Each structure stands twice: as C-alpha cells, then as structure tokens.
Amino acid sequence: MNSNEFLHLITPFKDKVFRLAKRLLVSTEEAEDAAQEVMLKLWNKNQSLSEYQSVEALAMTMTRNYCLDQLKSKRASNLQIVHQNFTNRDPSLQQQLEDADALDWVSKIINNLPEQQKMIVQLRDIEQQEFSEIAKILEMNETAVRVALSRARKTIRENMTKTHSYGIG
Amino acid sequence: MELDKIEQLLEKYFEGETTLAEEQQLKNYFSSAVVASHLQQYQPLFGYYAVAAQEKPQQEFHLKSNQNQPLKWISIAASVVILLGVGFFAFNHFSAIEKPSSELGTYDDPQQAFEQTQKALAMLSKQVNVGIGSMQYVQQYENTKDQIFITE
Numbered sequence: 001m002n003s004n005e006f007l008h009l010i011t012p013f014k015d016k017v018f019r020l021a022k023r024l025l026v027s028t029e030e031a032e033d034a035a036q037e038v039m040l041k042l043w044n045k046n047q048s049l050s051e052y053q054s055v056e057a058l059a060m061t062m063t064r065n066y067c068l069d070q071l072k073s074k075r076a077s078n079l080q081i082v083h084q085n086f087t088n089r090d091p092s093l094q095q096q097l098e099d100a101d102a103l104d105w106v107s108k109i110i111n112n113l114p115e116q117q118k119m120i121v122q123l124r125d126i127e128q129q130e131f132s133e134i135a136k137i138l139e140m141n142e143t144a145v146r147v148a149l150s151r152a153r154k155t156i157r158e159n160m161t162k163t164h165s166y167g168i169g
Numbered sequence: 170m171e172l173d174k175i176e177q178l179l180e181k182y183f184e185g186e187t188t189l190a191e192e193q194q195l196k197n198y199f200s201s202a203v204v205a206s207h208l209q210q211y212q213p214l215f216g217y218y219a220v221a222a223q224e225k226p227q228q229e230f231h232l233k234s235n236q237n238q239p240l241k242w243i244s245i246a247a248s249v250v251i252l253l254g255v256g257f258f259a260f261n262h263f264s265a266i267e268k269p270s271s272e273l274g275t276y277d278d279p280q281q282a283f284e285q286t287q288k289a290l291a292m293l294s295k296q297v298n299v300g301i302g303s304m305q306y307v308q309q310y311e312n313t314k315d316q317i318f319i320t321e
Contacts, residue, residue: 003232010230018226032226039230102213103220110217126221128189150185157183160210 001046009049010039013056016127017063023122024067026111034070038062060137064119071115109159117152124149172205179211 001009017038022031042049042059052058110121116138123134124145135142175198181187182195198204199215276282 007230007232014230015225019221019224022224028227032228035226036230040232043232103217106213106217107221122221125192125218128192128222130189146185150183153183153185156214157211160214 001049003043006043006046009055010042010059013059014039016056017059019126020060020063020119020122021067023110023118024064024115025070030070034063034066038066041066054136057133057136060123061139064138068115106156106160109156112159113152113155117148117155120145120149121152121156125153175205175208179208 014035018031018035021034021038022028025031025034038059041062042055049055049058110118113121119138120134123129123137124131129137131142131145134140135145138145140148175195178187178191178195182192187195196215196219199208199212200219204212276285
C-alpha cells in the first residue's frame with residue numbers, strides 16, 4: 001500500500017479518531033497528537049492491515065488504548081495539567097460554567113463521566129455506531145455497553161435537570 | 170410526531186434500548202423548531218451531539234513522522250558540538266606548543282646567544298657566591314676551634 005492509498009483508507013474515520021481522542025484527553029492539541037500517533041502506528045502496520053476485518057475498528061481501539069495510556073502516565077506523574085482537573089469542585093466556578101453556552105455545559109457534563117462511559121457516549125450518541133461495533137472497539141460485551149450507556153445518559157440527564165431547574169441551561 | 174411517542178422514545182433512550190434509527194428520530198425532533206416546553210431541557214443535549222459530530226482537527230494528518238524531526242535536529246546539534254570540541258582542542262593544543270618557544274626567547278645570532286648565556290651563568294654563580302660568602306663565618310669558627318683544641 002502506498003501513502004496515497006493509505007490516506008484514502010483513513011479518510012472516512014480520521015476525524016472520528018480525533019474526536020474520540022479529544023473526548024478522552026480534552027485538549028485539542030493533545031487529541032491531534034494522539035490521532036497523529038495512531039495513524040502512524042497504523043501506517044507502520046501497513047503490511048498486516050489487510051488481515052483485519054475493519055481497519056476503522058482497529059484504529060478506534062488503538063486510539064482508546066493510546067489515550068488511556070496517556071491519561072495513566074499523566075496521572076502517575078506529579079504534574080497534573082489535565083484540563084478536567086479544573087472542573088466544578090468549586091461552586092463559583094460551576095456558576096461561571098452554567099452561565100456559559102448550554103452546549104458547552106453539556107460537554108462539561110460528559111467530560112465529567114468516567115472514561116468508559118465517556119467513550120460509549122462518544123461512540124454511540126455522537127458517532128452513531130451500533131452496539132456490536134462499540135463492543136468490539138472497547139473490548140466489552142454488548143450488554144455491558146448498554147448498561148454503561150444507560151447509566152451515562154441518566155447521569156447526564158440528572159445533571160441537566162439540575163441546571164434546568166435552577167433556571168439555567 | 171406525537172408527543173407521547175417522543176416521551177416513550179426518550180424513556181427508552183435513557184434505558185439504553187433505542188436503536189440508531191430511533192435515536193435519529195429523537196435528534197430530528199429536538200432540532201426542529203417545535204419542542205414541547207417540558208422537553209426543552211433536553212434540547213442542548215441533542216444539539217450538542219450534532220455539533221460534536223462535526224468537530225474536526227485543525228491540522229491535517231501527515232505521514233512524515235514528527236518524531237524524526239527532533240532526532241534530525243539533535244544530530245545536527247551533536248555534530249556542531251563535536252566540531253567545536255575538536256576545533257577548540259586543536260586550537261589549544263597547537264598554540265600550547267608554540268607558546269614556550271616564543272616566551273623562552275631564542276637567539277639567531279650565536280654571539281648574542283653566547284653573551285646571554287654568560288650573563289645568565291654569571292648571575293647564577295654570583296648568587297652561589299653570596300651563599301658561600303655567608304659560610305665564611307663558619308670557617309672562622311673552625312679556625313678558632315683548632316687554635317684552642319690542639320689535636321694530634
């Protein structure tokens with residue numbers, strides 16, 4: 001496979017990879033780096049790519065693993081510069097966030113979910129993928145995906161009704 | 170679409186039991202202009218999903234690895250350092266050889282060299298004589314001692 005064919009192959013899902021990475025890593029720059037890294041790994045696998053049923057699913061799984069590794073190594077080090085660290089522990093900050101755009105608020109709620117649920121919401125509600133595909137990407141079974149998705153959606157609803165009943169949102 | 174159907178779908182949605190098609194119906198409903206007031210709280214949620222699905226990276230993906238770039242620069246930096254090191258060493262080394270010969274002063278003219286050598290030796294022997302001169306007193310003691318204690 002030459003580089004043109006490869007670029008053509010990854011075009012349908014390269015933005016998806018970026019979005020999943022951004023969901024997990026929060027920062028755009030880090031997500032871009034992660035997407036770049038995953039694509040390079042794919043390119044290096046070039047010869048064995050034809051063995052996989054779905055390159056897209058492979059890419060998504062690689063993205064997930066790469067991002068989780070990144071998060072783990074970041075948490076292990078002393079420097080905690082992840083954006084999600086300055087979230088709404090502080091009520092006044094929460095107030096500020098609530099004043100912001102309602103869509104922004106939704107994204108904050110989603111980013112506060114546990115990583116597993118974040119990825120499932122990203123893949124299902126945003127990328128609109130089938131449960132079977134999600135299960136494959138995340139290496140879970142479908143029932144577990146459904147349960148986690150339901151839990152995530154309910155958490156989002158809870159947080160949204162909270163803000164809605166306070167008259168914001 | 171009827172409101173009760175939407176409500177039903179929402180219920181199913183939160184249980185994680187909707188199909189992709191049903192979720193699309195919900196998205197369409199919430200993006201439409203008429204949303205029942207008690208359901209408006211969900212509007213941002215579905216609105217966000219639509220917006221988030223459009224997000225794209227700002228920089229295009231490129232195949233040439235970024236990681237090679239630092240390596241290239243490091244190798245350039247390393248070669249500069251090595252060159253500087255060798256140059257510095259050579260500079261010091263060769264000038265160190267030249268320096269003593271210029272500082273000690275050599276003479277091309279043999280006569281002049283002879284005079285300078287004599288001068289240097291004279292200076293040396295003068296200093297030695299100063300040392301010997303001070304030893305004269307010791308000799309005096311020896312003479313006096315011989316006068317007092319006559320030895321066989």
